[in-house]
Amino acid sequence: MAGSVIQQKLLPTLDFFLFEWLALDTLLERERFSDHSGETCRELLAAASEVAAEVFEPANRISDREEPSIDGDGEVVLPESTHQAWHAYRSLGIMGASHDDEHGGLQLPRLVDMAARVVFSASGPNVAPILLTESNAALILQHGSDEQRRVFALPQLEARWSGTMAMSESQAGSSLADILTRATPDGEGFELDPLGPRYRIIGDKMWISAAEHTLTENIVHLVLAKIPQPDGMVSADTAALSLFIVPKFMVGPSTELLEHNDVRLIGLNHKLGNRGIPNTALSFGGTAQNPRGAVGYLVGEPGQGLAQMFHMMNAARTEIGLLAASIGFAGFAVSLDYAKWRRQGRLRGVTSAEQVPIIEHADVKRMLLAQKSYAEGGIALSLYVAKLLDDQQTGSAEAASSAGALLDILTPVLKSWPSEWCLEGNSLAIQVMGGVGYTRDFPVEQYWRDQRLNMIHEGTHGVQAMDLLGRKVRQNGGQSLAELGAKIARTVLAGNEADFENESDALASAWESVVRAANHAWESGDPRDALANATPFLQGFGHVVIAWIHLDLAIAARSSSHSESAGRLAATNYFFTYELPKVNAWLNVVENREKLCRDVDGWSL
Structure with a gap:
């Protein structure tokens, strides 16, 4: 970690937030977290920081230069460094850190889990589909059947499989009532499949992050689709939406992989930033060879898809805010370090033969303070929201009720505020560094490009x-x-x-x-x-x-x-x-x- 100015600056900041402000030691006294101490939490964050600095940071830079591509067999190719980063993350065993022991989790406070995600998001937002995989599994644990939990959620919490959210369509955008993807019962006895009522899915989905790659053995797509009424008509509102588990590979009872499901890659979207995570257009079923469609398993009851998907969307919105703040922090740390050693000019009114480090100039300090207030304010809000999630789960009835009300009103703020103002912070990081700031020799121009996507991801500002x-x-x-x-x-x-x-x-x-x-x-x-x-x-x-x-x-x-x-x-x-x-x-x-x-x-x- 010696060379990572990001992690050297970040760990003390997180330590202050967790222990001096949010009283993590007191939170750890709750029964659910009894296996953990302040010291073990610090050790976990230190281990995460080491992996982030040594593996994620270089992989993040490489993945920006070597964008995902499609080989002759139709497979998405990612740099070897991305595979190494995913393997290193999986080896830590913290994908399901905040989940129950019975699901392979560590029952770690969500507060510490989110702090660890700040660590990885600051160093390598381009190299691991962590965000959607954990929230995909969490949705299935919340709304799926026992068999769906066992077969589809637990392998994701092991980071053996990964997950996506397949919601958007080109013609619909944010207007989910206009989704055209259809789900029809898969023949007689469709409702008797052990994995859930079995449907055939036909339609196209767009802007799906990490929907095709070989980082994991299987990919679990959560797909919003409409079930036609008995007369064949489909309602034109969101009440018609249902949610389906559509695996890339069909799965046997022991989670062994079977034949390829009819999920096909149409193409890759070539993005301004965040290039390392493949962003895809997918087609589900409807081919001449298989006109019946891709196999999907209904989650819960028909017509509950949007309500269920909000479980994942709200988690994603929270983590987009955390990601935005973390990228803002990365730009701040790099530009702060540069300002300390870069000498240029002399202070007004001071006669000196030597140039001064630019950190002594008032306007540079203004830009650094702005970055610090945006990034650290955003990270602090993210961690405050994480503690609310802990209070909602493990606090008193009064604390849980208060936490729920606060989560409702703070979620749109957390998603949007860091996305807007840490973009400004990343712009200021470029400005602090001057000409070198907008060259690719330094990472701050990449941070700005990566950051710009967050104002759009998971629901625009509007x-x-x-x-x-x-x-x-x-x-x-x-x-x-x-x-x-x-x-x-x-x-x-x-x-x-x-x-x-x-x-x-x-x-x-x-x-x-x-x-x-x-x-x-x-x-x-x-x-x-x-x-x-x-x-x-x-x-x-x-x-x-x-x-x-x-x-x-x-x-x-x-x-x-x-x-x-x-x-x-x-x-x-x-x-x-x-x-x-x-x-x-x-x-x-x-x-x-x-x-x-x-x-x-x-x-x-």
């Missing part, structure tokens, strides 16, 4: 914004909004007691602006009035949430002797001085129900 303002702030009589407001009020009170009066006042005022804007947005009762400015609302709301996170971190830092404490206070000071004042500009158009974007004649543009 989709998340409409979810936040259209549903989450209003559901259950505003329960989630009130729960978050109560948390912020407690931090405001603690901030006043810890000599952060100015920051506490600014945060309290900003939160009042959020609540007022949400109320005024819906004053007319017309969704078109409110949602025309949903994205500015998400931007303002997200900034207030991150300000709250930073103030909470600063309160923990004030009473800590941890090596990260001074940097924590600087990041908080920056965010409240330079970032929080932006909030009113976003919220003003929401509060006033500005109609420009709704009413402008788009054809005239």
Whole structure:
């Protein structure tokens, strides 16, 4: 790990978040986590960090240069370094770290599991389909039958198989009601198959990450499709969607691989960034040789597909936010290191024969502080959400209820805020490094390209914004909004007691602006009035949430002797001085129900 400036900077940061802020030691006292200690958690993160630095970082760079390709046999070819990275990750045995012992898991807190994912995401976001594999298995464990869990979920938690989410279609995009893929019962007795009711799937899916490769023995596709009604008609809404397990290879009762299922690679999508993970278009069934379709097994009941898939989508949205923050951190660490040794210019008003390291220039420090506040704020929010997942599973009834309400309202923020602002952070990393920043000799230009995809992955900003303002702030009589407001009020009170009066006042005022804007947005009762400015609302709301996170971190830092404490206070000071004042500009158009974007004649543009 000696050569990895990313991991050298990241491990102390994670240590502060886990032990000084989120009280991991207290969490480990719960019965579910009794096999673990603070020391074993530190050892796990250190082992992950070593693998990330020595294997994932070089593989990440190679996979960007050597994009996935298709060989003469129709197989997707990935660099040998990618295979080595996957093997090294599998050898750690942590794919199912937070899952139950009976499923081969370690019953590790989700908080530590997510911290380990930050480690790998910062060093190698291009080289391992970790995110979708674990969440695919988790969905099957939650909604599948006992046999589906045994046959399809457990091999994924061993990292022997991998998984995908096959949802999007070219003509449908985010409008899932327009999905055309069909599922028909596979003959008489179709419902008696031990692996679940057996259907034949026909249709095409697009933008599927890691849907074809040879990293694992098998690939488990979770496919959304519609079951035609008895008269052959198909409903044109999402209530018709059902979820199916469609394996690449058919599977025997002992998970032995049988014949190839009728799942065919149409082609690869050539992306701006995140090139190392193959992104595919797939065709399920309907060939002249096999017109009946690919074999798929129904998960749960018909018509429950979208509700079930949200289990995986929400997990993916959480991890996209974590990934975005982690890539932002990688850019920050690399540009910070560069700024310490790169000498250029002299300080204004100082006569000196020697040039100074650029980290001494005020504007460079501004850009580094911005990166730090974005990336570490995003990572901290990711870990806070992970602890909420632990509270939901292992806390008291009151804590679990509170965690559920907070998860509802924070998920769209976590998915979107780091995706937008850590992209800006990665742009600033290039700017700090100047001319070398936009060359491929340094990794920060790759980070920017990789990062740009995250604003689109798992629901665009506009989709998340409409979810936040259209549903989450209003559901259950505003329960989630009130729960978050109560948390912020407690931090405001603690901030006043810890000599952060100015920051506490600014945060309290900003939160009042959020609540007022949400109320005024819906004053007319017309969704078109409110949602025309949903994205500015998400931007303002997200900034207030991150300000709250930073103030909470600063309160923990004030009473800590941890090596990260001074940097924590600087990041908080920056965010409240330079970032929080932006909030009113976003919220003003929401509060006033500005109609420009709704009413402008788009054809005239």
